[in-house]
Amino acid sequence: MNLIKTTATEAMQLGETFFKSGMFADIKSANQAIVKIMAGAELGVSPFAAMSGIHIIQGKPTIGAGLMAARVKGFGKYDYKVIEHTEKVCSIDYYKGTEKIGNSTFTIEDAKKAGTKNLDKFPKNMLFARAMSNGVKWFTPDIYETPVYVPEEMEHLTVDAQVEVIENKKLQLNEVQFQKLYDRVKSGEDLRDKFEQIEFTDLQKIALMELNIQLSDK
Numbered sequence: 001m002n003l004i005k006t007t008a009t010e011a012m013q014l015g016e017t018f019f020k021s022g023m024f025a026d027i028k029s030a031n032q033a034i035v036k037i038m039a040g041a042e043l044g045v046s047p048f049a050a051m052s053g054i055h056i057i058q059g060k061p062t063i064g065a066g067l068m069a070a071r072v073k074g075f076g077k078y079d080y081k082v083i084e085h086t087e088k089v090c091s092i093d094y095y096k097g098t099e100k101i102g103n104s105t106f107t108i109e110d111a112k113k114a115g116t117k118n119l120d121k122f123p124k125n126m127l128f129a130r131a132m133s134n135g136v137k138w139f140t141p142d143i144y145e146t147p148v149y150v151p152e153e154m155e156h157l158t159v160d161a162q163v164e165v166i167e168n169k170k171l172q173l174n175e176v177q178f179q180k181l182y183d184r185v186k187s188g189e190d191l192r193d194k195f196e197q198i199e200f201t202d203l204q205k206i207a208l209m210e211l212n213i214q215l216s217d218k
Contacts, residue, residue, distance in 0.1 A: 011037045014047050021209050022192030023200055024051050043144055044071060048206075055151055062151045065129035068136055071143050078140045082128075090127035094139040104135030116152065126152050171198045178204055186211060 015034035019027055027033050033051065039061045040050025053064040072078050077096065083103070084091040091105040106127050111119055116126060129150040136143065173181065185191055185208065200208070 008038075011041070011047075017209055017212060018047075018051050021205070021212050022195040023205050023208065025196045026055075027051070042146065043148060044074075057149075057151065060149055061146065062149045062153070065125075065132045065150050065152075068132055068148070068150065072132075072136065072140055075140070075143045078143065080132075080135065085124060085128060087123040087127075090124070090131040092128075092131050092135050094135050096139075102135070102139045104131045104138060106131040106134060173198060173200070173204070178207075182207065182211065 011034050012030075014037055015032075016030045018024060018033040018037075019030040024033070027036075035056060036050045036054050037047045039056065040047060040054050043050075043054070043061065043063060045054060045063070045067060049067060053067040055062045069080070072080050072094075079095040081093045081095070082090070083093055084105075087108070089105065089107045091103060093100055094102050094104065108119065108123060108127065111123075111126060111130065114130075116130075119126070129152040133148075133150040133153060137147075181191065
């Protein structure tokens with residue numbers, strides 16, 4: 001089991017850095033970033049992953065299905081296997097060691113009954129998220145110290161669908177283009193208002209955050 005230990009001081013420093021980076025469009029203040037980081041620490045999620053994968057909705061921590069699935073496999077006690085995954089159904093078997101302990105299946109009909117939005121946009125994403133979330137609650141509840149949800153369970157938000165739509169509208173920079181932007185930031189030019197229009201890779205995000213730290217120390 002991987003434990004993420006983040007002190008309040010570290011969370012404050014990281015929160016300030018993440019906020020100033022301008023690369024997380026949903027973060028409007030350093031305090032919001034700090035809350036995400038601290039929530040991630042309690043859920044076993046690293047600060048960087050927490051910034052992208054955790055959302056606080058109506059006071060409840062929601063976590064992306066990908067992070068939740070990784071937690072199941074990384075916990076050291078459980079495993080899962082996707083049995084069926086189509087635009088109509090997602091079925092997942094859960095294991096404790098080599099012993100099968102249950103199955104979680106979520107269908108498009110279940111989604112309709114639950115009033116899930118955006119069914120016609122990314123049904124496979126939604127079905128996997130709901131099947132994974134139910135399976136964690138039913139069969140592997142001890143991987144988290146507090147009840148968690150996937151965003152798809154919150155009636156007014158389907159984050160997987162929203163993220164994919166947003167990302168398709170953003171610019172992607174090749175190595176040369178990113179280097180030019182990096183050099184402009186390094187020279188002191190404030191380009192944070194343009195960051196929301198760009199889909200950075202993880203490596204590009206890390207490079208810009210490290211640069212931001214260097215500039216802050218000067």
